[in-house]
Amino acid sequence: MSDIIRRDPRAEWIARNRLHPLHSSMQSSVTRWLSAAGVTRKNPHAVGFIGPNGIKRIDRSGAQQSSGSKRSSPTAEKQLPLHIVEQPAFHICVVPDMVGGRLSSHDKDLLGLAHKLAGTEGAVVAVVFAEHKENGFDTAGVDRILHFTDAVFDGYSPEQRVQALVRVENQLEPRHWLLPDSRNGGGELGRRLAASLSERPATRVWQVADEQSIGRAGAGQQDLHRPAPRLILASAECAEPISETRHQAQPMQLQDAINPSRSRIKDLGAVAVDPALIPMAEAEFILSGGNGVSDWSLFHQAAETLGATEGASRVAVDDGFMPRNRQVGATGTWVTARVYLAVGISGAIQHLQGIGACDKVIAVNMDANCDMVKRADLSVIGDSAAILQALIARIDAHRQGGIRDAA
Secondary structure, eight states: OOOOOOOOHHHHHHHHOTTSTTTGGGSOSOOEEEOTTSOEEEOGGGSSEEOTTSOEEOOTTSOBOSSTTOBOOTTOOOOOOEEOOSSOSSEEEEOOOOGGGSOOHHHHHHHHHHHHHHTTTOEEEEEEESOOOOOOHHHHTOSEEEEEOOGGGSSSOHHHHHHHHHHHHHHHOOSEEEEEOSTTTHHHHHHHHHHHHTOOOEEEEEEEETTEEEEEETTTTEEEEEEOOSEEEEOTTSSOOOOSOEEOOEEOOOSSOOOOOOOSOOOOOOOOOOGGGSOGGGOSEEEEEOTTOSOHHHHHHHHHHHTOEEEEOHHHHHTTSSOGGGBBSTTSBOOOOSEEEEESOOOOHHHHHHTTTOSEEEEEESOTTSHHHHHOSEEEESOHHHHHHHHHHHHHHHHHHHHHHHO
8 A cells, every 4th residue: 555645636625615515524523612711612614504506505493403404303302411410519509680580591691601610510509589480490501499489579679689699698608699780680689799798799791711700891891800709790691501401400498488677678660661762772572674564654553552662674774664773683783672573574684683682583474484484483474564453453452351350
């Protein structure tokens, strides 16, 4: 046998040409890996598949597998491996916001950071107040759940919640406390807890690595490095959420009952605000219109009836139907709504980028094969005007029924 190394120019050309049908077979099957900094990296070239004409296609519905052109069955359910911590060496306590009774994307990022700090020996404890609707604690990375259901924790009750967290501190002595640095209550609760525990918290933290925390400072223009304290108030996207393991989500109880003292704060309930005055970047519910909206007066009426903040695609803004400050997308405003209702929007890539952080997307469109329908969690195929009229009628009937019931 000759020791001369032979080159295959054709194979090298296929390996360089990402659009060649045999390109994927020349590549490594690794699509994600853990970097030296502990951050999960993904191979962007592994997304999509090569069509029969040699053109790369991307299926945004999520049904496509990342390798080759094989598609996963929509009814197939992946069974994730179970992560069990029988006798944890320490605890990492997380207090999620639970806006609307469910884990937000910010909460899930926080749980990902907690598992990064817990490693294989620690357990992540989620401290939850009042009733909730969440049933995915196991896939979000929760090892233990400490649930306080007393009525004193309902609504705005920071003083009682801090007292409960101090009791958790006395019993579990967690290595770290993690709270979201958000306007939904986590930022205030974390600062109150820091004052009660005489701890100096790290705020606006976006990364924790090698026992060092990095937080935003100088109006977001600088990074502040400091040793990671026990109490961390983290920003959104501080870590990758848990996606490859299931966890026990085992309920636990405190040894002693909590008798919170009477609060000096009286909760008078929520105050109604005009949705049109809410900035789109902060809106929780957005009704967005596009080129498929034929009756804009009906669209405005639907937004008023739903109590939703109005948004629009770039086409609708360019045509003069909506002001420029209502444009959603990479060239407009990036939104993080819990519910995003898209009416007559086909789903350009810039628009899909702008709604990437939305929790639930609902699409109303005539085209069942458009990209927005593929991205949506729920789709309604039909004429937008007829669907909006039916929606307004159903909401009015529901409210009238509620008024009669109250009477």
